[in-house]
Amino acid sequence: MSRRRAADADVPPGVLLVDKPGGLTSHDVVARARRVLSVRRVGHAGTLDPMATGLLVLGVGAATRLLGHLGSSDKVYEATVRLGQTTVTDDREGEVLTTTSAAHLDDDAVRAALAGQTGPLQQVPSAVSAVKVDGRRSYDRVRAGEEVVLEPRPVTVHRIDVHRLTRPTPDLVDVEVTVACTAGTYVRAIARDAGAALGVGGHLTALRRTASGPFTTAQAAPVEEAAAALAAGGGPGVLALPDAATAVFPERRLTAEEATALGYGQRVAATGRAGLTAAVDPGGRLVALVEDAGSTARVAVGFPW
Known part of the structure; x- marks a missing residue:
C-alpha cells in the first residue's frame, strides 16, 4: 500500500471508520492517521481501551467539529x-x-x-x-x-x-x-x-x-488504509463530511442564499424539527448543524472549509 503525503489543504475533511486492533490506544490510532495524512487536525469520537478492538470513529480537518456529536450515539x-x-x-x-x-x-x-x-x-x-x-x-x-x-x-x-x-x-x-x-x-x-x-x-x-450510532465495523478499515483512501479521494473506511452528518442527523437542503447566510453566522427560517439538523448547500457541502430557536434556526456548529 502506498502512502500519499499531503499538506493539510490537500486533504478534504472527512470521517474515518477505523477497525482498531488490540494493543493500541485510541491516541495511537489518531497518531497513525496523522502520519499517513501529514495533518495535525485529527481526533476521535470516543475512546476504546487498548485491549478492545473494533470501531473507532476519527474526524479529519473540519470533521473534528462533528466528533462530539458522533460520540454521543449509542x-x-x-x-x-x-x-x-x-x-x-x-x-x-x-x-x-x-x-x-x-x-x-x-x-x-x-x-x-x-x-x-x-x-x-x-x-x-x-x-x-x-x-x-x-x-x-x-x-x-x-x-x-x-x-x-x-x-x-x-x-x-x-x-x-x-x-x-x-x-x-x-x-x-x-x-x-x-x-x-x-x-x-x-x-x-x-x-x-x-x-x-x-x-x-x-x-x-x-x-x-x-x-x-449508524456506523458499523462492516464499513471500517485499518487506520492506514482508511487514511490513505481519504487522501486519495475516498474508499473503504471513509465517509465524506456531508454523508457522515446526514447519517446521524436529518438533512436540510439549503438555498444558495440560506447557505451564504449561515456561513456568516446568520439565522435562517426554522427547520420545524427538534434537535440538530444537517444543513447542506445546493452543491452538497455541509454548511452547519443547525437547531431551531423559535421561528428561526441558528448555527450550532459551522463547517468552514
Whole structure:
C-alpha cells in the first residue's frame, strides 16, 4: 500500500471508520492517521481501551467539529465476561485481585445477573478509566498509587444478549454477550457488577465495538488504509463530511442564499424539527448543524472549509 503525503489543504475533511486492533490506544490510532495524512487536525469520537478492538470513529480537518456529536450515539459491543475472578482494571490486562469459585453457578443464575445490569443504571466507572478527577485521568492517579473512588453516572443498557456459556476451568465461567448501550457505559463495569451480584467477582476478557450510532465495523478499515483512501479521494473506511452528518442527523437542503447566510453566522427560517439538523448547500457541502430557536434556526456548529 502506498502512502500519499499531503499538506493539510490537500486533504478534504472527512470521517474515518477505523477497525482498531488490540494493543493500541485510541491516541495511537489518531497518531497513525496523522502520519499517513501529514495533518495535525485529527481526533476521535470516543475512546476504546487498548485491549478492545473494533470501531473507532476519527474526524479529519473540519470533521473534528462533528466528533462530539458522533460520540454521543449509542454503542454495540461483543464481549466476553469471566466470572470467578476480579482484577484491578476490571479486564484481563489488570492484576488478579480475588479468585472465588464459580463452579456452583448454573446458566439461569448467570443470565439473571446479567439481566440485572440492563435498563437505566447508576454505574460506577472502573477506577482505571479515562474519567477525570480534579483535572487528571483516573488511571493516572491509580498508577501513581492513589486510591480513587468515582461517582456513579447515569447510563442505560438497552439489552444484553447472552450467546454462549463455557467453563475454561472448573472454577471459572466465561459468558459471550452482545451489549447495546448508551455512550459512556463501561462494559467492564457490567462484568464487575454482574460478578459482584453473583458473589464470585467478574471481569472482561474480550471487547469489540461493532457499532457506534449508524456506523458499523462492516464499513471500517485499518487506520492506514482508511487514511490513505481519504487522501486519495475516498474508499473503504471513509465517509465524506456531508454523508457522515446526514447519517446521524436529518438533512436540510439549503438555498444558495440560506447557505451564504449561515456561513456568516446568520439565522435562517426554522427547520420545524427538534434537535440538530444537517444543513447542506445546493452543491452538497455541509454548511452547519443547525437547531431551531423559535421561528428561526441558528448555527450550532459551522463547517468552514
